[in-house]
Each structure stands twice: as structure tokens, then as C-alpha cells.
Amino acid sequence: MQAVLFDLDGTLVDTAPDLGYALNLQRERHGLDFLPDATIRPYASHGSRGLLEIGFGLLPTDAHFEAMRTEYLDLYTQVMTRQPVLFDGMAEALQAIEQRGLRWGIVTNKPRRFTMPMVAHMGLDVRAGAVISGDDAPQPKPSPQTLLLACERMNIDPQTVLYIGDAERDIQAGQAAGMKTLVALFGYLASTDNPQAWGADGCIQQPQDLLAYL
Known part of the structure; x- marks a missing residue:
């Protein structure tokens, strides 16, 4: 191995509190009560589509979906650097990767207009070998x-x-890229997910488990 690449939301950084806060602000605008964090968390990796589904029962085929999506993303822009944090043990894992002479980077489906301010806010942009967002290529x-x-x-x-x-x-x-793959079980998995059936090379319960795999 020469490098480790991480997904962002739910793998490298815990962004669920801010994603959920933006959703609850939007629900409040529409006269709805706040949802518990535990209800929103499993949907945090599925972007605005998943969040609007759990928050409002909306699907992309619904007439108001795009307007609600725009409203949600505008709210998220205002709160996305409120409290994003590395998952417990991830700071030590990144340090160990660097000490081993390996490189690391970020590849996320998050749009660049959200990815870069967050990564810069956390000081990760100066350490990552590459930060690639979902809209940096024709297909995420x-x-x-x-x-x-x-x-x-x-x-x-x-x-x-x-x-x-x-x-x-x-x-x-x-x-599809020819890489080795690991599932971060500490991320935003729903009760209906079956990660053992995804065909990855392994699963890790916590960031430190990555080091044993390497």
C-alpha cells in the first residue's frame, strides 16, 4: 500500500450533527418538530436525498423536491462548520499513516462548495494528498x-x-477502481445495511483497526 483514501462524511469526519441540525432548522421552518439525532444519523451518508426523505418523506420524483433540496443546502451552508469532528481515534490513525511514510486523501460525493470549506476549517487540506468532491468528475x-x-x-x-x-x-x-476496500462500521450505517455482503476486503469497528490491517 502506498496510500489510504477516505470517504468524508461518516468515515473520516463525523458531520451528522451539522447535517441533522440543518434538517431540523428546515423542519422548524415548515412547522415541524425537531427529529432526534439518532433518527437522522443513519441517513447522513445519503446526502440531501436521504435527509429529505427522513425529514419530509420526499423523493426526487416529488414536485417540491428540488425546491426543498435548495432550501436545505442553503441552511447547511450556514451551519456546516458548526461542529464537524474527526471520529474518535482518527487523528491518531492519520498520524500513524503519515509516520509510516504513506499518503492519504479524501474522496467524497459531497459537492466541492461544501467539501473544501469544511476540510479547510479542520486543517485537513494542508495534509491530504488530494481532496476530490463528487462534482470534480463527470460521475460520482x-x-x-x-x-x-x-x-x-x-x-x-x-x-x-x-x-x-x-x-x-x-x-x-x-x-471498480482496482483498490483494496474497507467498510467503516463506525459510520452512518442503517439497520437495514448488510456491509458483510458488500464484498469489501474487510470491516473495521474503529479507526485504529485500520493500522492493524495495514
Whole structure:
């Protein structure tokens, strides 16, 4: 292995509190009560589509979906740096990766207008070998395009890369790119998810488990 690439939301950074806060602000605007964090958390990796589904029962085929999506994203823009934090143990894992002489980067489906301010706010932009957002390539995950773009930016062979994510599309993208893959079980998995069936090379319960795998 020459490098480790991470999904962002639900793998590298715990962003669920801010994603959920924006959703609850939107629910409040529409006369609805706040949802508990535990209700929202499993949907945090599924972007605005998943959040609007749990928050309002909306699907992309609904007439008001795009207007509600725009409203949600505007609210999230205002609160996205409220309290994003690395998952417990992730700071130590990143430090250990760097001490081993390996490189690391971020590949997320999050749009660049949200990714870059957050990563910069957390001081990760100066450490990551590449930060690739969902709109940096024609197709986001589960397409491998953004993962391959990260390898191109870092000048590394995809077959020497380990990709870690908390959603099935992360594993599908990593496999399509020819990478080794791990499922972050500490991420935003729903009770209906079956990560053992996704075909990853392994699953980790906490960030430190990554080091044992390496």
C-alpha cells in the first residue's frame, strides 16, 4: 500500500450533527418538530436525498423536491462548520499513516462548495494528498471516476491504494477502481445495511483497526 483514501462524511469526519441540525432548522421552518439525532444519523451518508426523505418523506420524483433540496443546502451552508469532528481515534490513525511514510486523501460525493470549506476549517487540506468532491468528475461514486482522479492527482497506482467508506457505493467504487476496500462500521450505517455482503476486503469497528490491517 502506498496510500489510504477516505470517504468524508461518516468515515473520516463525523458531520451528522451539522447535517441533522440543518434538517431540523428546515423542519422548524415548515412547522415541524425537531427529529432526534439518532433518527437522522443513519441517513447522513445519503446526502440531501436521504435527509429529505427522513425529514419530509420526499423523493426526487416529488414536485417540491428540488425546491426543498435548495432550501436545505442553503441552511447547511450556514451551519456546516458548526461542529464537524474527526471520529474518535482518527487523528491518531492519520498520524500513524503519515509516520509510516504513506499518503492519504479524501474522496467524497459531497459537492466541492461544501467539501473544501469544511476540510479547510479542520486543517485537513494542508495534509491530504488530494481532496476530490463528487462534482470534480463527470460521475460520482459508485463510479470509480473520482477515486481514479485522486490517484492521478497523487501520482499513484490505484492497485496500491486502500479506500475506506461507510456506504455500499464506496466499496463498489473502490473495487471498480482496482483498490483494496474497507467498510467503516463506525459510520452512518442503517439497520437495514448488510456491509458483510458488500464484498469489501474487510470491516473495521474503529479507526485504529485500520493500522492493524495495514
